Amino acid sequence: MKIRKELWFGLGFMAVVLVAVAAMLLSVERVTNGHLGLLMLSMVVVAIMLGFPTAFTLMGMGMIFTWLAYDRDLTRTLDLMVQAAYKTMASDVLIAIPLFVFMGYLVERANLIEKLFRSLHLSMARVPGSLAVATLVTCAVFATATGIVGAVVTLMGLLALPAMLRAGYSTPIAAGAITAGGCLGILIPPSVLLIVYGATAGVSVVQLYAGAFFPGLMLAGLYVLYVIAMAKFKPHLAPPLSAESRRVALPELTARLTRDGGEHAVRRLLHALKGRRNADVPLGHVLRQLGVVVLPALLFAAVALASYRSVTAPLEVVDYGIEPISFSAPGTEERSESTGLQEPPGVAEPPGADDGSLQEPPGAAELAEPPGAEPAPAEGVTEPPGAAGDAAAVAEPRPVPTWWWATFAVLAAIVAIFYLFLSFARLEIFKMLLSSFFPLLILILSVLGSIVFGFATPTEAAAVGALGGFLLAAAYRRLTFSVVKESVYLTAKTSAMVCWLFVGSAIFSSAFALLGGQDLVEQWVLSMNLSKIEFMVLSQILIFILGWPLEWTEIIVIFMPIFIPLLDNFGVDPLFFGLLVALNLQTAFLSPPVAMSAFYLKGVAPPHVTLNQIFAGMLPFMGIQIIAIVLLYVFPGIGLWLPQLLYK
Structure with missing residues (x-):
């Protein structure tokens, strides 16, 4: 019996995994719980490639190895499983x-x-x-x-x-x-x-x-x-x-207005409003066509006006309702009484205060305000310096940002080109876009x-x-x-798959951390003395290779909990790492011999379209994806500019 190339690849990949794990276990002096965690990870990958359900494989392996880690204590194993499952399913994001x-x-x-x-x-x-x-x-x-x-x-x-x-x-x-x-x-x-x-x-x-x-x-x-x-x-x-x-077929009434579909629509529709040259075309039809024609201009004006008001609106001053504290000037006992401030009991004036024996220090009368100083207020507390000016500044409209001018200049050029080359054929295409796009x-x-x-x-x-x-x-x-x-049935099926994957991933990750597998991986990676660039290249290569035999869901829920704790050691933003992973998994979907999108297409393609032809067409696009990953890494602002602008 002849075995297909995909099966050869799968069997070869499993053999490589098993040989690598066996070599690791034989090379260490003593097998620890951390090595058992790596054995569990390799067994999960092999079991998934053999066709076992991913979620239940994760749960089963996690429970078995947790039971071994807890010295065959079934109660603690079940407690860990329930806690991990509840913590996962309590997440609001999954809704x-x-x-x-x-x-x-x-x-x-x-x-x-x-x-x-x-x-x-x-x-x-x-x-x-x-x-x-x-x-x-x-x-x-x-x-x-x-x-x-x-x-x-x-x-x-x-x-x-x-x-x-x-x-x-x-x-x-x-x-x-x-x-x-x-x-x-x-x-x-x-x-x-x-x-x-x-x-x-x-x-x-x-x-x-x-x-x-x-x-x-x-x-x-x-x-x-x-x-x-x-x-x-x-x-x-x-x-x-x-x-x-x-060629675009024109409606019957529109065809009466023009000799061919290439005539300028706006000019011809405006002429149709004059005289009796188009008596066989109802006025309502002409007005409806003109209504469709003016839609882009109206939409552009509405969006421009609304966005202009939004970007130039003055910043709001939030009043938190805090009353200013009033301090009394010396000698204003009546104001103190009105504010309810009283002398504490038992406090008396110092000796000599009543007979006037307390005097100002010598030369006090000669003290004067420095030249140019503003006269101080006689009583009470005034506004802090510049408060009135700050309030006036806040109330002023903000300047229009440069990006607004650039964006709407481009949009205005697009609208102008639309009207400049608007033929009746293009008007029909625009109406089709209105109903679909x-x-x-x-x-x-x-x-x-x-x-x-x-x-x-x-x-x-x-x-x-x-x-x-x-x-x-x-x-x-x-x-x-x-x-x-x-739709409800397919939604329930897909959502159940994802949610069971999360539960299985939570149990598996808890068991992996309990066995010390994460610590062992972290120590191994740090012992290699990798730079940030080397770590990023190594991690993306591993994810790319894993994308051949595994689905993206399995890669995210199994391997991301292993990679994420390592990011802090190399100063990598988890947000940026996630964008690279998403781009990388696109590449994995197009990489033969296990490219799921190729099999989706083969299932509906004509019989003469072969898998090799589909794979040949996917390879250039896979190269483009690798170029996109490099561009995102070299210019991280492509992915980080918008989040930083909006949320930081």
């Missing part, structure tokens, strides 16, 4: 997982992806490699709305792969664009991976979302640039669309914006997202009982 997953399944079943892909590839028809570029943009938008890698790759494999193959695209280019774009949901918020990492590492999920925003955009942008470059310099791999593929964009901005700007916690924003997905499905008339039932 966001089922809500985000439910939002993703509802959006997936609202059938938006087909309209989105169609409108995007028509709007980018003149861009080299437009079908592959539209696939990547669709995957990025849809991954942001769902965050489910398997669902995005499967749907785009059914929709975009046949279209690209019919257009003459190379199979590796088409397969690579779909698999790489589908994996963007691992990194781009609202990513479930970031929630799991935040709960495991004790890092704020809000800051992780803010930090992952620009690295996600950078990675998607590098993908698009690669596809455009390949289509430009090797057009036989991604040929341009034919004229028939770019912008509803998803509003949902994404409402969820991510409320999290990043602090209006809501991730859990509250996830609830808003779930409601938004429900409303989107209803608006597109896809909200049926079967759709809701299937």
Whole structure:
């Protein structure tokens, strides 16, 4: 019987793990509990690769080795298991997982992806490699709305792969664009991976979302640039669309207004309002088209005005209700009485105070205020110096920041270009985007914006997202009982898997720490005298290798509790480390021979598309991911600028 390459790889990897553990145990003079912890870790990896359920493997191994560590005391073992499970499940952050997953399944079943892909590839028809570029943009938008890698790759494999193959695209280019774009949901918020990492590492999920925003955009942008470059310099791999593929059918009433779809829409619609030249076109239709035309200008004006008021609003002065303390000047006994201040009992004036024998020191009368000094107030306490000026300064509007001018200058240029080249064909494409892209964009901005700007916690924003997905499905008339039932079932299945993984991870981590495995690993790493760069390179290589046989959930819940305690010794920010891990696990999803996205695509691809072709298409995108990891490490501000701006 011939064994497949994937099985050879898996068996070889398990053999390497077992040989390494055996060599370690034979090389030490005495086997300690720490060595038992490393044995437990290796047995977990081997058992998972053999196909045992990850969560229950973690729990089982954790309980067995805890029982050994406690000298076969079953009561203490069960106590540790219950405490670890309760501590994990009491985390409020985990509530966001089922809500985000439910939002993703509802959006997936609202059938938006087909309209989105169609409108995007028509709007980018003149861009080299437009079908592959539209696939990547669709995957990025849809991954942001769902965050489910398997669902995005499967749907785009059914929709975009046949279209690209019919257009003459190379199979590796088409397969690579779909698999790489589908994996963007691992990194781009609202990513479930970031929630799991935040709960495991004790890092704020809000800051992780803010930090992952620009690295996600950078990675998607590098993908698009690669596809455009390949289509430009090797057009036989991604040929341009034919004229028939770019043609946009106009509605009947709109077609009466123009001889062809290339005529300028704004000018022609304004002319249609005059005279009787368009008597066969109802005035209402013309006005509706003009209403669609002015939407971008109205939206730009509204956003610009609202943001301008927000960035220039004076800072608020918070009144904490603290009354100022009033001190009486000498000789104002009446004010003291009015304020209720009394002399304590038994306190008398010093001798000679009444007969005037107490005198001013010599020369006191000659003491005068220094030249230019302001006369002191006669009584009471005045405002501190500069208080009135500070209050006036606070009330003044803040200057407009430079980033606001730059952002809205770019937006204004985009709006101007939109109107300058707005033909009737482009107007129809814009209407298609209004019905597919912008509803998803509003949902994404409402969820991510409320999290990043602090209006809501991730859990509250996830609830808003779930409601938004429900409303989107209803608006597109896809909200049926079967759709809701299937979405709820899949959400419960996915959430149960993640939550059981957390419970198993908590039990496993407690057993590993109890055995001293963490201390042994820390001592071994520190004994190597690694620099910060060497530690980062070593950790990312290990995570990359682990990403071949293991899922990202297993890597996060098993190995992150081992890496996180080491970060303080090397001065590494856990937030920055999490962003590197998220980028790295993208690479692991595309690295053969165990690349899950490849198998997702193979399951829905035509029979003539082979796994080797899919793997060949994934390799260039994997190289781009490695470049993105290097860029993020060399320029950490890509990931840390936004969290520092918003929260520090």
